[in-house]
Amino acid sequence: MTSPVGLHRVVEPAGVLPQAAWRLDARPEIAPNEVRIRVQRLNLDAASFRQLSEKHGGDGEKVRAEVLDIVATRGKMQNPVTGSGGMLIGTVEEAGRRSPLGLRAGDRVATLVSLTLTPLTILDGLARWDGRSEQVPCDGYAILFARSIAAVLPDDLHPELSLAVLDVCGAPALTARVVAEQVARRQREGDPRPVGVAVIGGAGKSGSLSLAAARRAGAGRTVGVVPVVAERDALAGVGLADAVALADARDPVALSTAVTTALGAPADVTVVCVDVPGCEHGAVLATADGGTVIFFSMATSFAAAALGAEGLAADVTMLVGNGYVPGHAELALQLLRAEPGVRALFTARLAAD
Structure with missing residues (x-):
């Protein structure tokens, strides 16, 4: 039974919504009401990035390592200190036949829901990110639920600029x-x-x-x-x-x-x-x-x-x-x-x- 708010993706603790969960199931196979996005860039929220940067004294390698550890451990990007995450942009790989979001394979989108409730897997070790900026080049995938929100990126704006704006819209x-x-x-x-x-x-x-x-x-x-x-x-x-x-x-x-x-x-x-x-x-x-x-x-x-x-x-x-x-x-x-x-x-x- 798949939940429109993602309850079926909660691993622990049972009975909470994905944002409050400690760990999510980030497997790539989607339910009929889900969408899988191939991730191209994350945008860490300002409070989370500041906390990580200050914790590690501005050492980008350590910041990158902690972000990777958080995602691998929790199946999502949720800073355990600030409780916050950010958002992402990417391309729709597959949309379930019952998804109400109106997205199609090939659409370039920005998620308008927090990374704190978005199942996420990173595939490239964030190799292109120096750990010193909020925007994070990334290869991986993320899952959207039926109650998620996403916006198709406009053609007249650079994707990085759109991401920065939509992060705080x-x-x-x-x-x-x-x-x-x-x-x-x-x-x-x-x-x-x-x-x-x-x-x-x-x-x-x-x-x-x-x-x-x-x-x-x-x-x-x-x-x-x-x-x-x-x-x-x-x-x-x-x-x-x-x-x-x-x-x-x-x-x-x-x-x-x-x-x-x-x-x-x-x-x-x-x-x-x-x-x-x-x-x-x-x-x-x-x-x-x-x-x-x-x-x-x-x-x-x-x-x-x-x-x-x-x-x-x-x-x-x-x-x-x-x-x-x-x-x-x-x-x-x-x-x-x-x-x-x-x-x-x-x-x-x-x-x-």
């Missing part, structure tokens, strides 16, 4: 939704104040897309917060934010002061797009009562966020960015095509990798 879509709701509510209430949006980690992949999405959704003023001068200059140079602030997001007072100074008031919507832990309290403190904090970072401690908000008597709504919003892939690719600033930051990031 949930962030701009949810940001746009939340900002539009705030704008509509103020209009209904006759409140003339503009909606202020702060994006923590505004120069990164999800951050730059979220800034562009917030502006398009009607934000009256936006600020991108970054930790170093080089990122400040890069973000200011592309004009995605009305203001760019320099602050360590792990310092609650410094972060709150930076956001409030840039916006003239605490943010109505704060979007956390950083890949380091310890930013929860600052995000809450920087957000106005009645506002919303969206946590997109896999480094977030949700216990710290909840208890911190309670301790600050902060009346804020806190959302977990789960990576999926209907239409998220199309929106992110549209922003990349239409916003030169977004494209410039992504292109520079890929060149640096």
Whole structure:
């Protein structure tokens, strides 16, 4: 009996969903409702890659060895420390006759579900990867379930660029939704104040897309917060934010002061797009009562966020960015095509990798 959510691929412990499983069955034979993809490139999520790189002192060989060990042991790529994985691109080798995903053999696709729940086998030992970048050239195969999500790669964009965008496409879509709701509510209430949006980690992949999405959704003023001068200059140079602030997001007072100074008031919507832990309290403190904090970072401690908000008597709504919003892939690719600033930051990031 094959499950649409992949329960039949869970080896241990029994009874949990694939994302929560310790080990998956990654055999290449597919069930009638599955799809097998020949993998060409992985994209490790930022929090996972940072943790691995810092653990091994930037030694790429050791990072590569640990990724290989994780996949061989667990049948999927799920960092045991961060709990996160990433996504992949590849070519459909075989689609089961009952698969509802609409994919055909030969389609070049990006998976829009996490590697933490995707059965994965690596065949080439990651021989073409130096262990020093999030994008990982790879030969292997992966399995998609009936409830998985994948997008056919667009012809007008380089696959590596598409992968980088689709890896974080949930962030701009949810940001746009939340900002539009705030704008509509103020209009209904006759409140003339503009909606202020702060994006923590505004120069990164999800951050730059979220800034562009917030502006398009009607934000009256936006600020991108970054930790170093080089990122400040890069973000200011592309004009995605009305203001760019320099602050360590792990310092609650410094972060709150930076956001409030840039916006003239605490943010109505704060979007956390950083890949380091310890930013929860600052995000809450920087957000106005009645506002919303969206946590997109896999480094977030949700216990710290909840208890911190309670301790600050902060009346804020806190959302977990789960990576999926209907239409998220199309929106992110549209922003990349239409916003030169977004494209410039992504292109520079890929060149640096």
